[in-house]
Amino acid sequence: MVFHLQAVAQWQAKVEKLQPDVVRVHVAEREEKELRKAEMEASKMQNLIDHETEIFARPARSWFQVGNAAAMHNLVWTLA
Numbered sequence: 001m002v003f004h005l006q007a008v009a010q011w012q013a014k015v016e017k018l019q020p021d022v023v024r025v026h027v028a029e030r031e032e033k034e035l036r037k038a039e040m041e042a043s044k045m046q047n048l049i050d051h052e053t054e055i056f057a058r059p060a061r062s063w064f065q066v067g068n069a070a071a072m073h074n075l076v077w078t079l080a
Helices: 005-050 052-057 068-079
Strands: none
Touching: 005 052
């Protein structure tokens, strides 16, 4: 496969020209992700405060296994 040096140079120039934009978009997306996570955690805490009595009035969750499933689960965790 043969590439012309002029074509390679043109594409390299295009990529280098776009690099600051790519970096800026990447930083903005990372900041938006962190903001969404912070908003989610704040919403979760607000719900916990607002509905604390209802949440703590619920019975604790329990998980039941039957027969060999419990023994197999314990064996897997013992070997891990």
